[in-house]
Amino acid sequence: MMATIGELLWTPLQYPFMVRGLWAVILVGMLCGVVGCFVVLRGMAFFGDAMSHSVLPGLAIGYLVGGGARGPLFWWALGTAIIVALSIGAVTRSGRFREDTAIGIIFAGMFALGVALISMGGSYSMDLVHFLFGDVLGVSRTDLGWTGFFALMVLAALVLFYKEWLLLSFDETLARTLRLPTGALYYSLLIVIAVTVVAALQTVGVALMLAMLITPPATASIWTRRLPAMMAAAALIGATSGVIGLYLSFYAGIASGAAIVLVCTAGFLLSLLLKRLLKG
Amino acid sequence: MSVASSVTPVAEVHGHEAHHRPEEPILEVKDLTIAYGQVEAVSAVSFRLAVGDQVAVIGPNGAGKSTLFKAIAGVLPPAAGRVCIGGSAPDEHICIAYLPQRNEIDWRFPVTVSDVVLMGRTRRLGWFRRPGAQDRALVRDCLAVVQLEALADRRIDELSGGQQQRMFIARALAQEAELMLMDEVMTACDTPSKAEIYRILETLKARGVTVMVSTHDLDEAATHYDRVLLLNRQLHGFGTADEVFTAAKLTAAYGGALRLVQTPQGTLVLNDSCCGGGGTP
Numbered sequence: 001m002m003a004t005i006g007e008l009l010w011t012p013l014q015y016p017f018m019v020r021g022l023w024a025v026i027l028v029g030m031l032c033g034v035v036g037c038f039v040v041l042r043g044m045a046f047f048g049d050a051m052s053h054s055v056l057p058g059l060a061i062g063y064l065v066g067g068g069a070r071g072p073l074f075w076w077a078l079g080t081a082i083i084v085a086l087s088i089g090a091v092t093r094s095g096r097f098r099e100d101t102a103i104g105i106i107f108a109g110m111f112a113l114g115v116a117l118i119s120m121g122g123s124y125s126m127d128l129v130h131f132l133f134g135d136v137l138g139v140s141r142t143d144l145g146w147t148g149f150f151a152l153m154v155l156a157a158l159v160l161f162y163k164e165w166l167l168l169s170f171d172e173t174l175a176r177t178l179r180l181p182t183g184a185l186y187y188s189l190l191i192v193i194a195v196t197v198v199a200a201l202q203t204v205g206v207a208l209m210l211a212m213l214i215t216p217p218a219t220a221s222i223w224t225r226r227l228p229a230m231m232a233a234a235a236l237i238g239a240t241s242g243v244i245g246l247y248l249s250f251y252a253g254i255a256s257g258a259a260i261v262l263v264c265t266a267g268f269l270l271s272l273l274l275k276r277l278l279k280g
Numbered sequence: 281m282s283v284a285s286s287v288t289p290v291a292e293v294h295g296h297e298a299h300h301r302p303e304e305p306i307l308e309v310k311d312l313t314i315a316y317g318q319v320e321a322v323s324a325v326s327f328r329l330a331v332g333d334q335v336a337v338i339g340p341n342g343a344g345k346s347t348l349f350k351a352i353a354g355v356l357p358p359a360a361g362r363v364c365i366g367g368s369a370p371d372e373h374i375c376i377a378y379l380p381q382r383n384e385i386d387w388r389f390p391v392t393v394s395d396v397v398l399m400g401r402t403r404r405l406g407w408f409r410r411p412g413a414q415d416r417a418l419v420r421d422c423l424a425v426v427q428l429e430a431l432a433d434r435r436i437d438e439l440s441g442g443q444q445q446r447m448f449i450a451r452a453l454a455q456e457a458e459l460m461l462m463d464e465v466m467t468a469c470d471t472p473s474k475a476e477i478y479r480i481l482e483t484l485k486a487r488g489v490t491v492m493v494s495t496h497d498l499d500e501a502a503t504h505y506d507r508v509l510l511l512n513r514q515l516h517g518f519g520t521a522d523e524v525f526t527a528a529k530l531t532a533a534y535g536g537a538l539r540l541v542q543t544p545q546g547t548l549v550l551n552d553s554c555c556g557g558g559g560t561p
Contacts (some may be wrong), residue, residue, distance in 0.1 A: 040385075041389060124501055163399075163402055163405070163410075163411075164402065166399070167399050167402050169389075170385075170391065170399065171355070171380060172390050173350070173355055173380060176355045177354065177374070177376055178355045178402055178403040178455070179371060179372075179403065208414060224390065225390060226435075227390045227395075246339075
């Protein structure tokens with residue numbers, strides 16, 4: 001019996017694309033878990049969803065310009081994500097419209113532009129599916145390197161600015177009476193979320209990105225009392241869900257992005273149930 | 281106490297001179313008008329406070345009490361007039377603490393009482409620096425002043441209303457605030473909690489901290505503070521309770537929301553502005 005379990009775990013590792021995929025989901029799961037804590041605590045789930053969907057036109061343009069080359073796509077996505085993040089931030093802070101209205105307009109408009117551009121490209125349905133739901137098994141060594149690089153940058157920023165971002169998120173008025181640069185802190189947090197979304201793009205795709213950002217932190221919040229513990233738990237839950245999801249995808253033939261998200265969701269529901277049982 | 285002994289000289293805090301010129305009042309508000317779009321929330325208000333003054337700010341819901349506080353804190357820009365803290369604009373100072381109303385805070389946030397008090401140190405710590413043993417000792421001292429040491433590791437959603445307010449006073453102490461603006465600090469408090477907060481106000485007075493408290497309780501405003509500031513968009517009165525609590529001034533500020541009844545003991549004030557919380561931004 002033990003041998004069988006060992007075999008089950010080992011078999012996929014004989015394929016290099018599976019090994020790269022596992023590294024990718026571990027990195028992305030940890031990164032999204034940590035950054036997602038701020039998304040959850042600040043009530044920015046809709047922003048996170050909008051961010052990932054708004055990247056689509058950037059991907060489409062990069063795809064059309066590069067004639068299908070995968071390498072530069074990453075940079076197109078990153079540029080688009082940062083522009084969208086700053087635009088949403090500016091509209092939100094101007095106070096002209098309600099925040100969700102402003103986000104909704106940018107989100108839907110950009111997503112439609114992306115679909116329109118991809119439909120001009122020829123092999124419309126295949127490519128669109130690829131962008132929408134990710135392709136973790138197609139991750140190259142270079143992709144992996146960049147994902148790791150951005151994960152490190154984001155984690156370093158979180159370590160450096162932790163107390164300021166915590167303060168900004170908990171009580172912006174205090175941040176302002178302490179004369180901290182609240183505008184710069186807010187925009188830098190948006191950029192961190194944008195970079196995270198782009199780094200995670202190939203793993204789960206734009207349509208399911210939101211789950212990676214909010215479900216592991218939500219699960220973590222059930223079991224932890226303080227933010228540092230919540231971040232650590234969310235990173236662990238995100239990475240574990242990614243690995244389990246990928247194995248599930250390998251053996252059950254489920255699309256990998258969907259399998260990972262379903263594992264995240266199951267973890268959340270089980271946690272809710274277990275917590276209630278332990279309390280009662 | 282040790283809180284005072286570990287105070288960083290204010291002039292050392294990077295970027296902010298924050299000098300208080302001793303000849304200037306700790307707070308001077310001159311012809312201050314604050315507007316949301318075309319609507320004036322506070323119009324042409326002027327008054328000044330000396331170091332250690334404790335002032336009750338009263339007025340009906342929507343009178344602009346929170347707005348006034350936020351302008352004094354340098355968070356809302358004035359449409360006209362000015363606020364001076366020790367002779368210079370509020371946004372040059374980090375010594376002003378605004379204590380938020382309950383509904384301004386997300387109480388599910390995963391932080392403990394000591395985490396929140398430590399936030400008051402953020403600026404004095406400076407960028408990229410983590411709190412050390414000295415900061416943690418200071419947090420303990422601040423919690424001792426408000427008698428919350430035992431709850432230091434509690435999550436904030438496990439506190440009572442009065443304990444939440446005391447936590448914010450401790451945070452203002454950790455900030456080394458010299459002017460504390462307490463918005464509706466008594467609203468969520470039961471009688472013992474109020475007594476505890478009045479005891480803390482005595483401690484603050486002894487330390488020379490200037491305090492403004494917005495309140496709906498006219499009775500306590502008359503008995504527990506040095507001065508009363510009567511506000512309804514305009515300043516309707518500022519001075520001792522005897523000077524402010526006149527039928528003419530109260531009726532002018534409250535209009536129909538207040539009934540004055542003459543009794544053998546004097547004027548009885550009935551205030552039906554009981555909703556608390558306040559709806560103003």
